[in-house]
Amino acid sequence: MATARLENVTKRYPGHLAVDRINLSIEDGEFLVLVGPSGCGKSTTLRMIAGLEHVTEGNIWVGDRRVNDVSPRDRDVAMVFQNYALYPHMNVFMNLSYSLRLRRVPRERIETLVNQVAATLDLSPLLNRKPVQLSGGQRQRVALGRAIIREPKLFLMDEPLSNLDAKLRVQTRTEITRLQRRLGVTTVYVTHDQSEAMTMGSRIAVMNDGKILQIAVPRDLYRNPANSFVAEFVGTPPMNLLSVRLDRSGSVDRLTGGGVRIPCPESAVEALEAVGQGFRVGFRPEDAVISGSNTGAGFFGQVVAVEDLGHEALVTVSAGNAQFIARLPPARAEQIRHGQRIAFGVEPSKLRFFDGRKGAAVAFPLDESLEPVRRHGSCPL
Amino acid sequence: MLGPVLVCIFVLVIAPLLWGLRISLTDSRMIGLGYRKGFTLENFQTILSDPDTWNAVWVTIVFSGGTVIGSVLLGIAAALVLDRDFPGRGIVRVLVILPWAVPHVVAALVWQWMYNPDFGILNYGLLLLPWVSATPKWLSDPQFALLAIIIVNVWKTYPFAALLLLAGIQTISDDLYEASAIDGAGPARRFLDITLPGLKRVLAIVVLLLLIWSFGNFVFIFLMTQGGPAGATNALVVHIYFETFRFFRAGSAFAMGALLLAMSIVLTSIYIIMLRGQDND
Amino acid sequence: MTEVRNTPIFENVVPRISRAAGKLAIAATAVFLCSIGVFPFYWMFVTSIRPSTEIFEFPPRVLPSADSVFSPYLTLFEETDLAQWLLNSTGVSAATAFFACLFGAMAAYALSRFRFSGRETSQVVLLMTQMFPAILLALPMFVFFSRLGLLNSLFGLSLAYLAFLIPVAAVLLKAFFDAIPVELEEASLIDGASRIGTLFRITLPLSLPGLASTFLFCFIISWDEFLFARMFIRQPDNWTVSLGLASFSGEFVTPWDQVMAAATIITLPVAVIFLALQRYLVRGLTSGGVKG
Ligand SMILES: Nc1ncnc2c1ncn2[C@@H]1O[C@H](COP(=O)(O)OP(=O)(O)OP(=O)(O)O)[C@@H](O)[C@H]1O
Ligand SMILES: [Mg+2]
Numbered sequence: 001m002a003t004a005r006l007e008n009v010t011k012r013y014p015g016h017l018a019v020d021r022i023n024l025s026i027e028d029g030e031f032l033v034l035v036g037p038s039g040c041g042k043s044t045t046l047r048m049i050a051g052l053e054h055v056t057e058g059n060i061w062v063g064d065r066r067v068n069d070v071s072p073r074d075r076d077v078a079m080v081f082q083n084y085a086l087y088p089h090m091n092v093f094m095n096l097s098y099s100l101r102l103r104r105v106p107r108e109r110i111e112t113l114v115n116q117v118a119a120t121l122d123l124s125p126l127l128n129r130k131p132v133q134l135s136g137g138q139r140q141r142v143a144l145g146r147a148i149i150r151e152p153k154l155f156l157m158d159e160p161l162s163n164l165d166a167k168l169r170v171q172t173r174t175e176i177t178r179l180q181r182r183l184g185v186t187t188v189y190v191t192h193d194q195s196e197a198m199t200m201g202s203r204i205a206v207m208n209d210g211k212i213l214q215i216a217v218p219r220d221l222y223r224n225p226a227n228s229f230v231a232e233f234v235g236t237p238p239m240n241l242l243s244v245r246l247d248r249s250g251s252v253d254r255l256t257g258g259g260v261r262i263p264c265p266e267s268a269v270e271a272l273e274a275v276g277q278g279f280r281v282g283f284r285p286e287d288a289v290i291s292g293s294n295t296g297a298g299f300f301g302q303v304v305a306v307e308d309l310g311h312e313a314l315v316t317v318s319a320g321n322a323q324f325i326a327r328l329p330p331a332r333a334e335q336i337r338h339g340q341r342i343a344f345g346v347e348p349s350k351l352r353f354f355d356g357r358k359g360a361a362v363a364f365p366l367d368e369s370l371e372p373v374r375r376h377g378s379c380p381l
Numbered sequence: 382m383l384g385p386v387l388v389c390i391f392v393l394v395i396a397p398l399l400w401g402l403r404i405s406l407t408d409s410r411m412i413g414l415g416y417r418k419g420f421t422l423e424n425f426q427t428i429l430s431d432p433d434t435w436n437a438v439w440v441t442i443v444f445s446g447g448t449v450i451g452s453v454l455l456g457i458a459a460a461l462v463l464d465r466d467f468p469g470r471g472i473v474r475v476l477v478i479l480p481w482a483v484p485h486v487v488a489a490l491v492w493q494w495m496y497n498p499d500f501g502i503l504n505y506g507l508l509l510l511p512w513v514s515a516t517p518k519w520l521s522d523p524q525f526a527l528l529a530i531i532i533v534n535v536w537k538t539y540p541f542a543a544l545l546l547l548a549g550i551q552t553i554s555d556d557l558y559e560a561s562a563i564d565g566a567g568p569a570r571r572f573l574d575i576t577l578p579g580l581k582r583v584l585a586i587v588v589l590l591l592l593i594w595s596f597g598n599f600v601f602i603f604l605m606t607q608g609g610p611a612g613a614t615n616a617l618v619v620h621i622y623f624e625t626f627r628f629f630r631a632g633s634a635f636a637m638g639a640l641l642l643a644m645s646i647v648l649t650s651i652y653i654i655m656l657r658g659q660d661n662d
Numbered sequence: 663m664t665e666v667r668n669t670p671i672f673e674n675v676v677p678r679i680s681r682a683a684g685k686l687a688i689a690a691t692a693v694f695l696c697s698i699g700v701f702p703f704y705w706m707f708v709t710s711i712r713p714s715t716e717i718f719e720f721p722p723r724v725l726p727s728a729d730s731v732f733s734p735y736l737t738l739f740e741e742t743d744l745a746q747w748l749l750n751s752t753g754v755s756a757a758t759a760f761f762a763c764l765f766g767a768m769a770a771y772a773l774s775r776f777r778f779s780g781r782e783t784s785q786v787v788l789l790m791t792q793m794f795p796a797i798l799l800a801l802p803m804f805v806f807f808s809r810l811g812l813l814n815s816l817f818g819l820s821l822a823y824l825a826f827l828i829p830v831a832a833v834l835l836k837a838f839f840d841a842i843p844v845e846l847e848e849a850s851l852i853d854g855a856s857r858i859g860t861l862f863r864i865t866l867p868l869s870l871p872g873l874a875s876t877f878l879f880c881f882i883i884s885w886d887e888f889l890f891a892r893m894f895i896r897q898p899d900n901w902t903v904s905l906g907l908a909s910f911s912g913e914f915v916t917p918w919d920q921v922m923a924a925a926t927i928i929t930l931p932v933a934v935i936f937l938a939l940q941r942y943l944v945r946g947l948t949s950g951g952v953k954g
Contacts, residue, residue: 050852051851051852052848052851052852070851071851072851073851073852073853073854073855073856074846075852077848077852078852078853079852080850081845081846081848081849083843085843085845085846085848085849087846087849087850087864087870088846088868089867098850098853099853099854102853102854102855102859119785146849146853146946150853383768383772383773384766384767384829385763386766386768386769386832387769387784387787389765389792389825389828390787390788390828390829391823393803393822393825393828394791394799394825394826394829395787395791396796396802397799397801397802397803398798398799398802398803400802400806401798401801401802402748404802441781453867455695455828458691458695459691459695459803460687461691462688462692462695465688467688467692467695473692473695473696475663475937476700477695477696478698478699478704478936478937478940479699479700479933480698480699480702481936481940482929482932482933482936482937483702483703483905483929483933484886484932485886485904486886486887486888486903486907486908486925486928486931487706487907487925487928488902488909489703489908490700490701490907490911490921490922490925491703491706491922491925492702492909494705494706494709494910494916494918494921494922495702495705499718499720500717500718500719500722501722502705502722502724504736505721505722507718508721510778516874523826536698536702537840537869538745539870540699540716544690544725546939548819562725567680568680568684574702574703593793594675596795597794597795597796599795599796599797599889602787602890603888603889603892604888605739605910618795618797620882621797621801622797625801626889626893633800635801635802638797638801639797642794642798645794645795645798647796648793649789649790652793653789653790654784656789
C-alpha cells in the first residue's frame with residue numbers, strides 16, 4: 001500500500017506533446033480514475049507510472065521514492081492491460097504465478113497464493129487451461145489475478161473492461177471496486193468511459209489534450225465542473241451549454257444569445273461583468289423545468305424530440321438557434337408532444353457559467369434564496 | 382542490434398553492387414584483374430551498339446513476359462479450383478504446389494529428359510495425338526527453345542501465383558458474390574465484376590514478383606540450353622555470365638549488369654511502393 | 663408479361679446444366695493441374711529405377727518396368743561423390759540457415775520493437791536487397807572472394823548466401839515478432855523480469871515456430887542455390903548437391919537413370935520440408951519476404 005505523486009510530469013514524443021505538466025497526488029488506498037477522450041494521454045500517463053515510458057520532464061514518486069529512473073520490475077507496481085496480455089504459452093497457473101516464480105518464492109507458498117487468488121476470482125477449475133481456451137471474462141479475471149497475487153504497492157489498470165460485452169462490463173465494474181476496497185490497494189484506473197469513471201472512482205481526474213482539467217469526487221465533478229470541457233464530457237446527456245451575453249438594459253438582468261433570453265441570477269452579475277462579454281451558460285438536463293406558461297425564469301421553445309427511456313424521459317427543445325435537453329420523469333413526458341410549444345426554465349441556482357474563450361468556470365456566490373419554488377407535478381400543461 | 386546487420390548487408394550486398402557499377406566504367410577484361418583506363422563509357426557504347434545485347438534484352442523480356450502470362454493464367458485457374466470445397470481438396474492443393482517444392486536443378490534436368498527429342502516422353506505423348514505427325518526438337522530448335530524454357534519456368538512458378546491469388550480470393554467477402562447473384566449475374570459476370578477487381582492488388586504483386594524473379598533466373602537456361610541455340614534463349618543473366626567467364630569481357634559484362642540493375646530497380650521500386658500502400662490500408 | 667410464365671422452366675433447367683458443366687470444368691482443371699504437378703516426379707522416379715538398357719528406347723514405357731532395379735542408387739554412392747555432396751550441402755545449408763536466423767532475428771526484433779529514425783529506410787533496404795538478380799551480386803563477390811582466398815571453400819559459399827538470406831530471414835521474422843503483442847513483454851517487465859529474462863521466457867518461446875520455419879526456409883534456399891555455387895566452387899570435393907547433379911548432364915551420354923536417382927534423393931528432403939511449410943510461406947510471401 002502506498003501513495004503516489006506526479007509532479008509536473010511531461011511526456012514529449014517526437015513532434016507531439018502527449019502529456020503536459022500534470023500534477024496528481026494519489027492517496028493511500030484510493031481508487032483514482034483517469035478519464036478523458038481517446039488520445040488525451042491517459043495510457044501514456046499510466047505507462048509512465050509503470051515505468052514503461054520514460055518521463056520527459058517532472059518527477060514520479062511512489063511512496064517517498066522517486067522512481068523516474070527505476071525499471072518497471074523494481075517499482076513494485078502491477079498492471080492490467082486492455083488486451084490482458086496473458087502469456088499465451090503458459091496455462092492459467094503459470095500465468096498467475098509468473099511474478100512469484102521470478103521472485104523465487106518457495107513452491108508451496110506459490111501454490112497457496114495461486115489457490116487463494118483462484119478461489120477469489122472463480123478461476124479454480126481453469127488453472128490448467130491456456131489463455132486461448134478461456135472466455136473473454138475469464139481472461140479478464142486471470143489478468144486481474146496476475147496483478148493482485150503480488151500484493152503490489154500500486155494497481156494500474158488500462159481500460160481493463162473495454163473488451164467485455166456490455167452486461168459483463170457492468171458486472172465486472174462492481175467486482176473490481178469490491179476487490180479493490182477489500183484489498184485496499186492504491187489503484188489508478190484508466191478509462192474513456194465517463195459513466196465507468198463516475199461509478200467506480202473514489203476520485204476522478206479528467207484529462208484532455210495531455211492536461212488534467214479537474215480532479216474531484218464524482219459528485220463535485222458533476223455539480224461543479226471546473227470548465228466547459230468537463231461539463232460536456234461528464235454526464236449523459238451532457239450539460240446544456242449556450243453562448244450568451246449579459247443584457248442589463250431591461251428591468252431584470254438577462255442572459256441573451258442565439259435568440260433566447262434567460263433571467264440572470266443576481267449574485268452572478270458581478271462575476272460575469274468581470275469576465276466581459278463572451279461567456280457560456282450551462283445547466284444539467286435534470287435542472288431544466290418545463291411548464292405550460294412562462295412564469296418564473298424561462299423562455300419559450302418548441303419540442304423537437306421526446307425519448308422515453310423507461311426510467312426517465314429526454315425532451316429536446318429548440319429555442320432560437322439553440323437546442324436544450326431536459327430530463328423528466330416518464331410520467332410527465334407522456335403529456336408532451338412533438339412540435340408543442342412550451343415554456344422552458346432553469347432554476348437560477350443551477351446555472352453554471354464558463355469563460356467563453358478559456359472555458360474556465362466563473363465562480364459566483366450561490367444565493368439560496370433565489371431558488372424558485374419547485375413546480376414539478378403541478379404544472380398545467 | 383540492427384546496426385551490425387545493416388553493416389553486414391552493406392558490405393555483402395551494396396558494396397559489391399557499387400563496385401560492379403565502378404567496373405562497368407573501366408576497360409577491365411579479365412574479371413578481377415586490373416584495368417588501365419580509370420573512367421570510360423566505352424563499355425556502354427559497345428554494349429548498346431551490339432545487337433547481341435538487344436537480343437538478350439528481348440529474350441529476357443519474352444522470357445519474363447511469357448512466364449508471367451502463363452503463371453498467372455494457370456495460377457488463376459488453380460486458385461479458382463482450390464477455392465471450391467470438394468472432397469480431396471487437400472491432396473489437390475499439395476499436388477498443385479509440388480512443382481514449387483522441387484529444387485531448380487532437379488526441375489531443369491527432369492524437363493531436359495522429358496524434352497529429349499529422341500527418347501523423351503513429351504514427344505511420345507505428342508505423337509499419340511491424332512493430328513500430330515512431326516515433333517519439335519524442343520531445346521535444340523531455335524523456334525522452340527525459348528518456349529520450352531518458358532514452359533518449365535511457368536511450371537515451376539505458377540504454384541506461387543496460385544497460392545497468393547487463392548489467399549486474395551479468400552479475402553473477397555462472400556456477401557459481394559451473393560449480392561451480385563441476387564442482382565442476376567452469372568458465374569462469368571461474377572468472376573469479371575467481383576473476383577478480378579478484388580484481386581487487382583494481389584495480381585499486381587504477383588506479376589511484379591514473377592517479373593523480378595524471371596529477370597534473374599539463371600539455372601534453367603544455363604543448364605538446359607546455355608543460351609543457345611543461336612542465342613535464342615540468351616537472356617541477359619546468362620549473357621552476362623558468358624561474357625565474363627567465356628569471353629573475358631568483364632567491363633561490358635558489368636555494363637550489362639548495370640542495365641539489368643536499372644531494370645530491376647524500377648520493378649522493385651514499384652513493388653515496394655505497392656507493398657507499403659497495402660500496409661497503410 | 664406473358665413471357666414471364668416461361669421463365670420457371672429455364673430457371674430450373676439452365677442453372678442445373680450450367681452447374682453441372684461448372685463442376686465438370688472444375689474437375690477437369692483439377693485433374694490437369696494435378697497431373698502436370700505429379701507427372702515429372704513420377705517420370706523422374708520411374709526413370710531412376712529403369713534398367714539402363716530400357717532407357718534409350720522409343721517409344722518409352724510409361725509404366726515402371728517389370729524388372730525395376732535400384733542399382734542406380736547404389737552406383738551413385740559407390741562411384742560418385744554424392745555422399746560427400748549431400749554432406750557439403752547439409753553443412754552449408756544448416757550453417758547458413760542458423761546464422762541467417764540469428765542475424766535476421768536481431769534485425770527483425772529491432773525493426774519490430776524500436777522506433778528510431780531510419781527505421782523505414784532500413785526496412786526498404788532489406789526488401790530491396792532480395793530483389794536484385796543474383797548475378798549482380800555474384801560477379802563482384804566472386805572478385806572479392808578470390809582476393810580474400812574464399813573461393814572453393816564452403817565457408818565462403820555460406821558467407822555469400824548470408825548476403826541475401828539475412829534480409830530474407832529478417833523480413834520473415836519481423837512478421838512473426840510483429841504478431842507478438844508488445845504488451846506481453848511489458849507485462850513481463852512489470853511482473854519483475856529483466857529484459858534478457860523477458861527475451862528468454864516470453865519472446866523466444868513465442869517466436870519458436872517462426873524461427874523454425876525461417877530456419878527451414880533458408881535451409882531450402884541454400885540447398886537449391888546454383889549460381890553462386892557454380893561460380894565459387896571448382897573442386898568436386900566441395901560441390902553441393904546442385905553442382906553435383908548438374909555435373910552429370912554435361913557428360914557425353916547422360917546416364918539418365920543415375921541422374922534421376924540423384925534428383926530423387928536431392929528432392930525428397932526439401933520437398934517434404936517445403937510442403938510442411940507452405941501455408942506459412944504464403945503469409946511470408948504476402949508480407950514481402952520470400953524468394954521463390
Ligand atoms: N510511441 C508514440 N509516439 C508518438 N506519439 C505517441 C506514441 N504513443 C502515443 N502517442 C500519442 O500520444 C497521445 C496520447 O496517447 P495515449 O495512448 O496516452 O492516449 P489515450 O488517452 O490512452 O487514448 P485511448 O483512450 O485511445 O487509449 C496520442 O495522441 C498518441 O497519438
Ligand atoms: Mg489508451
